[in-house]
Amino acid sequence: MDYNFMLTSIPLYVKAGKLTLEIAFWGIAASLFLGLACALITYYKVRFFDKLVAVYIEVSRNTPLLIQLFFLYYGFAKIGIKFEAYTCAVFGLAFLGGSYMAEAFRAGLEAVSKSQIESGMSIGLTRYQLTRYVILPQAFAIALPAISANAIFLLKETSVVSAIALADLMFVAKDLIGMYYKTPEALILLIVSYLVLLLPISAGLSFLERRVRHG
Amino acid sequence: MKNDASKNVLNVKNLRKFYGTDEVLHGIDLEVERGEVVVVLGPSGCGKSTFLRCLNGLEEIQQGEIQLNGQTINTDATKWHLVRQKIGMVFQSYDLFPHMTILENVLLGPLKAQKRARSEAEEQAEKLLDRVGLLGKKDAYPSQLSGGQKQRVAIVRALCMNPEIMLFDEVTASLDPEMVREVLDVMQELAKQGMTMVIVTHEMGFARSVADRIVFVDGGKIIESSAPEEFFTNPQTDRARKFLNIFEFSAGKEFVQKKAVI
Amino acid sequence: MDDWGIRVIFEGQNFARLIMGLAVSLRIALVSVIVSAVGGVIVGLLMTSNRLIIRWICRLYLEVIRIVPILVWLFAFYFGVTKVFHVHLSAEIASDIVFSLWGIAEMGDLVRGAVTSMPKHQLESGLAVGLTRLQVYRYVVIPQAVRRLLPAAINLLTRMIKTTSLVVLIGVVEVLKIGQQIIEVSILKTPTASFWIYAVIFFLYFIVCWPISLYSKKLERKWQS
Numbered sequence: 001m002d003y004n005f006m007l008t009s010i011p012l013y014v015k016a017g018k019l020t021l022e023i024a025f026w027g028i029a030a031s032l033f034l035g036l037a038c039a040l041i042t043y044y045k046v047r048f049f050d051k052l053v054a055v056y057i058e059v060s061r062n063t064p065l066l067i068q069l070f071f072l073y074y075g076f077a078k079i080g081i082k083f084e085a086y087t088c089a090v091f092g093l094a095f096l097g098g099s100y101m102a103e104a105f106r107a108g109l110e111a112v113s114k115s116q117i118e119s120g121m122s123i124g125l126t127r128y129q130l131t132r133y134v135i136l137p138q139a140f141a142i143a144l145p146a147i148s149a150n151a152i153f154l155l156k157e158t159s160v161v162s163a164i165a166l167a168d169l170m171f172v173a174k175d176l177i178g179m180y181y182k183t184p185e186a187l188i189l190l191i192v193s194y195l196v197l198l199l200p201i202s203a204g205l206s207f208l209e210r211r212v213r214h215g
Numbered sequence: 216m217k218n219d220a221s222k223n224v225l226n227v228k229n230l231r232k233f234y235g236t237d238e239v240l241h242g243i244d245l246e247v248e249r250g251e252v253v254v255v256l257g258p259s260g261c262g263k264s265t266f267l268r269c270l271n272g273l274e275e276i277q278q279g280e281i282q283l284n285g286q287t288i289n290t291d292a293t294k295w296h297l298v299r300q301k302i303g304m305v306f307q308s309y310d311l312f313p314h315m316t317i318l319e320n321v322l323l324g325p326l327k328a329q330k331r332a333r334s335e336a337e338e339q340a341e342k343l344l345d346r347v348g349l350l351g352k353k354d355a356y357p358s359q360l361s362g363g364q365k366q367r368v369a370i371v372r373a374l375c376m377n378p379e380i381m382l383f384d385e386v387t388a389s390l391d392p393e394m395v396r397e398v399l400d401v402m403q404e405l406a407k408q409g410m411t412m413v414i415v416t417h418e419m420g421f422a423r424s425v426a427d428r429i430v431f432v433d434g435g436k437i438i439e440s441s442a443p444e445e446f447f448t449n450p451q452t453d454r455a456r457k458f459l460n461i462f463e464f465s466a467g468k469e470f471v472q473k474k475a476v477i
Numbered sequence: 478m479d480d481w482g483i484r485v486i487f488e489g490q491n492f493a494r495l496i497m498g499l500a501v502s503l504r505i506a507l508v509s510v511i512v513s514a515v516g517g518v519i520v521g522l523l524m525t526s527n528r529l530i531i532r533w534i535c536r537l538y539l540e541v542i543r544i545v546p547i548l549v550w551l552f553a554f555y556f557g558v559t560k561v562f563h564v565h566l567s568a569e570i571a572s573d574i575v576f577s578l579w580g581i582a583e584m585g586d587l588v589r590g591a592v593t594s595m596p597k598h599q600l601e602s603g604l605a606v607g608l609t610r611l612q613v614y615r616y617v618v619i620p621q622a623v624r625r626l627l628p629a630a631i632n633l634l635t636r637m638i639k640t641t642s643l644v645v646l647i648g649v650v651e652v653l654k655i656g657q658q659i660i661e662v663s664i665l666k667t668p669t670a671s672f673w674i675y676a677v678i679f680f681l682y683f684i685v686c687w688p689i690s691l692y693s694k695k696l697e698r699k700w701q702s
Binding site: 067187190 | 547
């Protein structure tokens, strides 16, 4: 085991880790917005758009991220629309994550009881005020465990973006193995990097879940 | 009692409601004067809760007219959220918003729906909470309160909107017996202060002491409407008599006495 | 849009080859699912064991498998095991192993969840009516556990099928690789081939996974009552 190699490689992994986090962050954020929009459209049965959302969710949940990325990055390039790898990655994560987030939000919205809604109506709130002050806060708290799970899932999925040549953790490890043949060292650092990223985030989200639950 | 319609807070004319082809409310007429306390009694499933919910638009009606202070409120164009500012409703399930403190619960309507100034609304909210003895709980969350306390907060929440009329839908039905009294006391005091109220309840003793008028509903129709003393001692119709008789068993008269305090 | 490009799908053996490639991925998924079904039940039951140490080992196994991305595991097994143990694993075998281990872990967790969420009085009511323990398990516990289990298990199946797409990155010749080969060959004649080929692959995965998830929803609805 070449420990020296591992030590000198650490900065590479740190840099790659930052890129991984960055891509994951934007992907997750975009998927949250997309998911919430889809869930609200479905909940309020907005004509035509709710059908569109339903189709989107089925397509997104039944196709792998890798294929989506290849399609976006290599496929579109040949018909003249060139997406940058970074954009593809965020787009792909958002496309995939949006449907999962939509499902989480939908479950949260539906869990808010009818009598809560009637309570809000009877003090004269408009539908917008009702959604914003009564329904969404409760829906969000209920959906938070699912949202956290989805966020972790998306963070792990970023490993796939190495396939379209983004210098994330996976890519760096592949590179090192290819160049120096230091397979076990590179892999160990890779696994450790993911642990370092995922464990604190996972713990942080659990903490948030507990705080948000006031029963 | 024939009132001058313009003095009435509430005028209901020929209210009919259908669930599909089932008629559940058969042409109900009701007039409520300002400051009057009307108690609606009737057997389970007779439509009294449904009727109450029609008054603030939570249920749709297919025919008839509802007027609040002389203005018809059940038109297609009605902005119900504005009307509901004037009609306070308290539910059996109290339904405080679990993610807000007691004070925030009470202030949500005044601040967001009525767009009042925070200082003024807060002052009123705290005064009302104090009147029901819950000022000390203003920063607590609903999960920390008992059922009776939550129901009292629900009443304050409705009151803080300065409604013209208050509707109470079986508000003590899901409370433990010990807590029923504290809520009824609040309602009694409200009545004494001249609030116009329509109350649906099963608490006979309370009904008798607080009501200005008893309206007896069965099968979606008003069967009898009279002063409380008259209703309880000398019911005019068979159905009313049968209803009151439910509260007399051959055995276990003590159980009866608790609810139908004669 | 160049609609000559779409012809590349129908040229020669292209489509058939794509399907064969998909079959490779599906085989990996199938093998893993079978192994996971068996292994998962075992691990799941182990996780309800009374011995703390057994539960902890299982839990550790589950968490470690889950927290590291599958692609990383594929690399670790394919490149790492070969290097460290000097055993040559083909990419396909490595994939079989990784997916099976993953499936066992996930399935184990599902089984554990299904068993522990069973209300205790189901077992007691069964015994109270005079059934033997075995009969109670057969007629009461297991059917209910299966109902709790099946939607999530089917969901796991679709996830596995989708994830097998990753094996192309450790060199398995499956649908994506074949697609790329077709594109390379057609690149001069039909430059837009890559758009159409990837679109077809996209569509193929959808056609496989969607009916499965529809079926799962149908089951859920049927058992809701």
